[in-house]
Amino acid sequence: MKRILILLLSLVPVMVFAGEAKDMAQDPVVEKRMIGLAENLRCLVCQNESLASSHAELAEDLRREVREQIKKGMSDKEIVDYLVSRYGDFVLYDPPMKTSTALLWFGPFLLFLMGGAFLFYQLRKRNQVMPEAELSPEAQKRAAALLNNDIDNKA
Protein backbone atom coordinates (compact mmCIF):
# COMPACT_ATOMS: atom_id res chain seq x y z
CA MET A 1 0.00 0.00 0.00
CA LYS A 2 2.70 2.36 1.10
CA ARG A 3 4.81 1.58 -1.94
CA ILE A 4 1.97 2.29 -4.31
CA LEU A 5 1.31 5.57 -2.59
CA ILE A 6 4.97 6.59 -2.88
CA LEU A 7 4.95 5.61 -6.53
CA LEU A 8 1.83 7.66 -7.17
CA LEU A 9 3.19 10.66 -5.29
CA SER A 10 6.44 10.54 -7.21
CA LEU A 11 4.43 10.83 -10.40
CA VAL A 12 2.74 14.06 -9.32
CA PRO A 13 5.57 16.42 -10.36
CA VAL A 14 5.81 14.70 -13.74
CA MET A 15 2.12 15.19 -14.35
CA VAL A 16 2.20 18.82 -13.35
CA PHE A 17 5.13 19.47 -15.65
CA ALA A 18 3.38 17.73 -18.53
CA GLY A 19 0.38 19.98 -18.02
CA GLU A 20 2.27 23.24 -18.12
CA ALA A 21 4.49 22.57 -21.08
CA LYS A 22 1.73 21.16 -23.21
CA ASP A 23 1.27 24.14 -25.53
CA MET A 24 4.94 24.39 -26.42
CA ALA A 25 5.49 20.67 -26.75
CA GLN A 26 2.45 20.17 -28.92
CA ASP A 27 3.92 21.87 -31.92
CA PRO A 28 7.08 23.95 -31.78
CA VAL A 29 6.57 25.08 -35.40
CA VAL A 30 3.16 26.55 -34.58
CA GLU A 31 4.58 28.14 -31.44
CA LYS A 32 7.41 29.77 -33.37
CA ARG A 33 5.08 31.19 -35.98
CA MET A 34 2.70 32.39 -33.29
CA ILE A 35 5.50 34.21 -31.43
CA GLY A 36 6.74 35.70 -34.71
CA LEU A 37 3.29 37.12 -35.37
CA ALA A 38 2.61 38.16 -31.80
CA GLU A 39 5.84 40.17 -31.60
CA ASN A 40 4.43 42.60 -34.15
CA LEU A 41 1.03 42.84 -32.50
CA ARG A 42 0.17 45.10 -29.64
CA CYS A 43 -1.50 43.94 -26.46
CA LEU A 44 -4.77 45.84 -25.94
CA VAL A 45 -4.50 45.81 -22.16
CA CYS A 46 -0.86 46.74 -21.53
CA GLN A 47 -0.62 48.96 -24.51
CA ASN A 48 3.14 49.26 -24.68
CA GLU A 49 3.72 45.54 -24.63
CA SER A 50 3.61 43.18 -27.55
CA LEU A 51 1.18 40.31 -27.63
CA ALA A 52 4.14 37.97 -27.36
CA SER A 53 5.50 39.40 -24.13
CA SER A 54 2.34 40.41 -22.30
CA HIS A 55 1.04 38.40 -19.37
CA ALA A 56 -2.41 39.94 -19.50
CA GLU A 57 -5.17 37.38 -19.66
CA LEU A 58 -6.50 38.82 -22.89
CA ALA A 59 -3.05 38.45 -24.45
CA GLU A 60 -3.01 34.79 -23.46
CA ASP A 61 -6.43 34.30 -25.03
CA LEU A 62 -5.33 36.07 -28.19
CA ARG A 63 -2.21 33.92 -28.40
CA ARG A 64 -4.44 30.87 -28.08
CA GLU A 65 -6.63 32.26 -30.86
CA VAL A 66 -3.60 32.84 -33.12
CA ARG A 67 -2.29 29.35 -32.34
CA GLU A 68 -5.60 27.80 -33.31
CA GLN A 69 -5.83 29.78 -36.50
CA ILE A 70 -2.32 28.68 -37.49
CA LYS A 71 -3.36 25.08 -36.92
CA LYS A 72 -6.41 25.66 -39.11
CA GLY A 73 -3.96 26.53 -41.87
CA MET A 74 -4.65 30.26 -42.09
CA SER A 75 -1.94 32.45 -43.57
CA ASP A 76 -0.19 35.12 -41.50
CA LYS A 77 -2.04 37.81 -43.41
CA GLU A 78 -5.42 36.21 -42.76
CA ILE A 79 -4.70 36.03 -39.04
CA VAL A 80 -3.55 39.64 -38.83
CA ASP A 81 -6.59 40.73 -40.85
CA TYR A 82 -8.82 38.86 -38.44
CA LEU A 83 -7.35 40.69 -35.45
CA VAL A 84 -7.50 44.06 -37.23
CA SER A 85 -11.18 43.47 -38.05
CA ARG A 86 -11.82 43.00 -34.31
CA TYR A 87 -9.51 45.51 -32.69
CA GLY A 88 -8.63 47.93 -35.45
CA ASP A 89 -5.25 49.11 -36.73
CA PHE A 90 -4.35 49.70 -33.11
CA VAL A 91 -3.13 46.10 -32.75
CA LEU A 92 -0.47 46.67 -35.39
CA TYR A 93 2.90 48.01 -34.37
CA ASP A 94 3.40 48.86 -38.02
CA PRO A 95 0.29 50.84 -38.96
CA PRO A 96 -0.77 50.84 -42.63
CA MET A 97 -0.76 54.00 -44.75
CA LYS A 98 -4.29 55.42 -44.88
CA THR A 99 -5.87 58.85 -44.87
CA SER A 100 -6.34 58.57 -41.10
CA THR A 101 -2.67 57.73 -40.53
CA ALA A 102 -1.25 60.17 -43.09
CA LEU A 103 -0.24 62.63 -40.38
CA LEU A 104 1.59 59.85 -38.56
CA TRP A 105 3.55 58.89 -41.66
CA PHE A 106 4.23 62.31 -43.12
CA GLY A 107 4.11 64.48 -39.99
CA PRO A 108 7.82 64.07 -39.20
CA PHE A 109 8.82 64.99 -42.76
CA LEU A 110 6.47 67.94 -42.66
CA LEU A 111 8.05 69.15 -39.41
CA PHE A 112 11.50 68.62 -40.92
CA LEU A 113 10.57 70.73 -43.95
CA MET A 114 9.10 73.42 -41.75
CA GLY A 115 12.21 73.49 -39.58
CA GLY A 116 14.43 73.61 -42.67
CA ALA A 117 12.43 76.47 -44.16
CA PHE A 118 12.60 78.37 -40.89
CA LEU A 119 16.36 77.89 -40.64
CA PHE A 120 16.87 78.93 -44.26
CA TYR A 121 14.73 82.03 -43.74
CA GLN A 122 16.56 82.99 -40.53
CA LEU A 123 20.01 82.54 -42.06
CA ARG A 124 19.09 84.64 -45.07
CA LYS A 125 17.62 87.33 -42.86
CA ARG A 126 20.77 87.44 -40.76
CA ASN A 127 22.91 88.01 -43.86
CA GLN A 128 20.64 90.87 -44.88
CA VAL A 129 20.50 92.47 -41.46
CA MET A 130 24.27 92.78 -41.14
CA PRO A 131 25.69 94.13 -44.39
CA GLU A 132 29.29 95.39 -44.34
CA ALA A 133 28.94 99.08 -43.52
CA GLU A 134 30.76 101.23 -45.99
CA LEU A 135 32.49 104.16 -44.33
CA SER A 136 34.10 107.16 -45.82
CA PRO A 137 37.84 107.68 -44.97
CA GLU A 138 37.00 110.41 -42.43
CA ALA A 139 34.42 108.25 -40.74
CA GLN A 140 36.90 105.40 -40.53
CA LYS A 141 39.43 107.69 -38.90
CA ARG A 142 36.86 108.85 -36.39
CA ALA A 143 35.80 105.34 -35.64
CA ALA A 144 39.41 104.28 -35.10
CA ALA A 145 39.97 107.26 -32.84
CA LEU A 146 36.88 106.47 -30.83
CA LEU A 147 37.83 102.84 -30.50
CA ASN A 148 41.37 103.70 -29.36
CA ASN A 149 40.05 106.30 -27.00
CA ASP A 150 37.73 103.73 -25.53
CA ILE A 151 40.59 101.33 -24.89
CA ASP A 152 42.69 104.10 -23.34
CA ASN A 153 39.89 105.12 -21.05
CA LYS A 154 39.37 101.60 -19.87
CA ALA A 155 43.08 101.15 -19.29
Place this chain on the structure above:
Amino acid sequence: MMRYILPFVAFVVIAAFLFVGLNLNPREVPSPLIDKPAPAFSLPQLHEPEKQFSPQDMLGKVWLLNVWASWCVSCKDEHPVLMALARQNLVPIYGLDYKDKREDALNWLARGGDPYVLSAADIEGRIGIDYGVYGVPETYVIDKQGIIRYKQIGAVTVQSLEEKILPLVKELQNK
Protein backbone atom coordinates in the same frame (compact mmCIF):
# COMPACT_ATOMS: atom_id res chain seq x y z
CA MET B 1 6.22 92.68 -36.60
CA MET B 2 7.03 89.20 -38.01
CA ARG B 3 9.21 88.41 -34.98
CA TYR B 4 6.15 88.55 -32.78
CA ILE B 5 3.62 86.95 -35.11
CA LEU B 6 5.62 83.81 -35.93
CA PRO B 7 6.24 82.62 -32.35
CA PHE B 8 2.66 83.47 -31.51
CA VAL B 9 1.32 81.40 -34.40
CA ALA B 10 3.62 78.53 -33.40
CA PHE B 11 2.35 78.78 -29.84
CA VAL B 12 -1.29 78.69 -30.94
CA VAL B 13 -0.71 75.66 -33.19
CA ILE B 14 1.13 73.71 -30.48
CA ALA B 15 -1.44 74.69 -27.85
CA ALA B 16 -4.27 73.54 -30.13
CA PHE B 17 -2.63 70.16 -30.70
CA LEU B 18 -1.95 69.70 -27.00
CA PHE B 19 -5.46 70.77 -26.08
CA VAL B 20 -6.96 68.12 -28.35
CA GLY B 21 -4.32 65.53 -27.50
CA LEU B 22 -4.63 65.85 -23.74
CA ASN B 23 -8.39 65.45 -23.97
CA LEU B 24 -8.11 62.14 -25.82
CA ASN B 25 -8.15 58.92 -23.87
CA PRO B 26 -5.25 56.76 -25.07
CA ARG B 27 -6.84 53.70 -23.44
CA GLU B 28 -9.83 54.01 -25.69
CA VAL B 29 -9.32 51.98 -28.84
CA PRO B 30 -11.98 52.89 -31.41
CA SER B 31 -13.82 49.77 -32.46
CA PRO B 32 -13.72 48.81 -36.15
CA LEU B 33 -17.01 46.97 -35.61
CA ILE B 34 -19.12 50.14 -35.53
CA ASP B 35 -21.67 50.01 -38.38
CA LYS B 36 -20.80 46.37 -38.99
CA PRO B 37 -23.05 43.38 -38.28
CA ALA B 38 -22.72 42.07 -34.73
CA PRO B 39 -20.64 38.86 -34.92
CA ALA B 40 -22.88 35.81 -34.73
CA PHE B 41 -22.58 33.37 -31.86
CA SER B 42 -24.60 30.84 -29.98
CA LEU B 43 -23.85 30.48 -26.29
CA PRO B 44 -25.52 28.72 -23.39
CA GLN B 45 -27.58 31.01 -21.19
CA LEU B 46 -26.22 31.68 -17.75
CA HIS B 47 -29.36 30.81 -15.80
CA GLU B 48 -30.52 27.99 -18.03
CA PRO B 49 -27.40 26.48 -19.60
CA GLU B 50 -29.46 23.99 -21.61
CA LYS B 51 -30.89 26.94 -23.58
CA GLN B 52 -28.86 28.90 -26.09
CA PHE B 53 -28.77 32.59 -26.86
CA SER B 54 -27.84 34.04 -30.23
CA PRO B 55 -27.91 37.66 -31.46
CA GLN B 56 -30.07 36.39 -34.33
CA ASP B 57 -32.89 36.02 -31.80
CA MET B 58 -32.86 39.79 -31.40
CA LEU B 59 -33.40 40.82 -35.03
CA GLY B 60 -36.12 43.46 -35.26
CA LYS B 61 -35.30 44.96 -31.87
CA VAL B 62 -32.87 47.59 -30.66
CA TRP B 63 -30.94 46.14 -27.74
CA LEU B 64 -27.89 46.56 -25.55
CA LEU B 65 -25.25 43.90 -25.17
CA ASN B 66 -23.39 44.52 -21.93
CA VAL B 67 -20.16 42.61 -21.34
CA TRP B 68 -19.69 41.97 -17.64
CA ALA B 69 -18.08 39.62 -15.16
CA SER B 70 -18.29 38.99 -11.43
CA TRP B 71 -14.53 39.62 -11.12
CA CYS B 72 -14.75 43.02 -12.82
CA VAL B 73 -14.37 45.98 -10.50
CA SER B 74 -15.88 48.72 -12.68
CA CYS B 75 -18.92 46.51 -13.24
CA LYS B 76 -19.85 47.25 -9.64
CA ASP B 77 -19.97 50.98 -10.40
CA GLU B 78 -21.97 50.34 -13.50
CA HIS B 79 -24.43 47.94 -11.94
CA PRO B 80 -26.81 50.42 -10.24
CA VAL B 81 -27.00 52.43 -13.48
CA LEU B 82 -28.00 49.32 -15.41
CA MET B 83 -30.51 48.38 -12.72
CA ALA B 84 -32.14 51.80 -13.01
CA LEU B 85 -32.16 51.55 -16.80
CA ALA B 86 -33.74 48.09 -16.66
CA ARG B 87 -36.52 49.44 -14.43
CA GLN B 88 -37.28 52.16 -16.97
CA ASN B 89 -37.99 49.51 -19.62
CA LEU B 90 -36.63 51.67 -22.43
CA VAL B 91 -34.39 49.09 -24.06
CA PRO B 92 -33.71 45.42 -23.31
CA ILE B 93 -30.27 44.74 -21.83
CA TYR B 94 -28.63 41.42 -22.54
CA GLY B 95 -25.51 40.36 -20.71
CA LEU B 96 -22.40 38.62 -21.96
CA ASP B 97 -20.80 37.08 -18.92
CA TYR B 98 -17.15 37.18 -19.91
CA LYS B 99 -14.57 34.65 -18.66
CA ASP B 100 -16.45 33.98 -15.48
CA LYS B 101 -17.36 31.02 -13.32
CA ARG B 102 -21.03 30.20 -13.48
CA GLU B 103 -21.52 30.06 -9.70
CA ASP B 104 -19.66 33.33 -9.13
CA ALA B 105 -21.74 35.02 -11.79
CA LEU B 106 -25.03 33.71 -10.41
CA ASN B 107 -24.03 34.77 -6.89
CA TRP B 108 -23.10 38.21 -8.12
CA LEU B 109 -26.48 38.69 -9.79
CA ALA B 110 -28.33 37.27 -6.78
CA ARG B 111 -26.61 39.75 -4.50
CA GLY B 112 -26.77 42.93 -6.57
CA GLY B 113 -29.86 42.31 -8.68
CA ASP B 114 -30.14 41.20 -12.29
CA PRO B 115 -30.70 43.97 -14.84
CA TYR B 116 -30.44 41.56 -17.78
CA VAL B 117 -33.24 39.93 -19.74
CA LEU B 118 -30.76 37.10 -19.84
CA SER B 119 -27.01 36.62 -19.88
CA ALA B 120 -25.00 34.44 -22.21
CA ALA B 121 -22.01 32.68 -20.66
CA ASP B 122 -18.75 33.18 -22.55
CA ILE B 123 -16.62 31.07 -20.23
CA GLU B 124 -13.53 30.95 -22.45
CA GLY B 125 -13.76 34.50 -23.73
CA ARG B 126 -13.89 33.51 -27.41
CA ILE B 127 -16.97 35.55 -28.22
CA GLY B 128 -15.36 38.45 -26.39
CA ILE B 129 -12.48 38.31 -28.88
CA ASP B 130 -14.97 38.25 -31.78
CA TYR B 131 -16.50 41.43 -30.42
CA GLY B 132 -13.12 43.07 -29.82
CA VAL B 133 -13.60 43.16 -26.05
CA TYR B 134 -10.38 44.24 -24.34
CA GLY B 135 -11.61 45.57 -21.04
CA VAL B 136 -14.75 44.76 -19.13
CA PRO B 137 -17.30 46.37 -18.91
CA GLU B 138 -18.14 47.22 -22.49
CA THR B 139 -21.56 47.89 -23.94
CA TYR B 140 -22.76 47.61 -27.50
CA VAL B 141 -25.85 49.26 -28.96
CA ILE B 142 -27.23 46.96 -31.67
CA ASP B 143 -29.99 48.02 -34.04
CA LYS B 144 -32.98 46.20 -35.54
CA GLN B 145 -30.90 44.88 -38.44
CA GLY B 146 -28.30 43.48 -36.06
CA ILE B 147 -25.75 46.19 -36.82
CA ILE B 148 -23.51 47.49 -34.03
CA ARG B 149 -24.11 51.25 -33.81
CA TYR B 150 -22.12 52.24 -30.77
CA LYS B 151 -19.65 50.83 -28.32
CA GLN B 152 -19.25 52.17 -24.83
CA ILE B 153 -15.82 51.29 -23.48
CA GLY B 154 -15.78 51.17 -19.71
CA ALA B 155 -18.67 51.59 -17.33
CA VAL B 156 -22.00 52.98 -18.51
CA THR B 157 -22.65 56.14 -16.51
CA VAL B 158 -25.75 58.26 -16.08
CA GLN B 159 -24.04 60.86 -18.24
CA SER B 160 -23.14 58.49 -21.07
CA LEU B 161 -26.68 57.11 -20.99
CA GLU B 162 -28.31 60.51 -21.23
CA GLU B 163 -25.92 62.06 -23.69
CA LYS B 164 -25.23 59.19 -26.04
CA ILE B 165 -26.84 55.82 -25.50
CA LEU B 166 -30.50 56.68 -24.88
CA PRO B 167 -30.81 59.31 -27.65
CA LEU B 168 -29.23 56.81 -30.05
CA VAL B 169 -31.57 54.02 -28.90
CA LYS B 170 -34.59 56.26 -29.40
CA GLU B 171 -33.42 57.25 -32.86
CA LEU B 172 -32.82 53.62 -33.85
CA GLN B 173 -36.17 52.48 -32.44
CA ASN B 174 -38.01 55.05 -34.54
CA LYS B 175 -36.29 54.00 -37.74
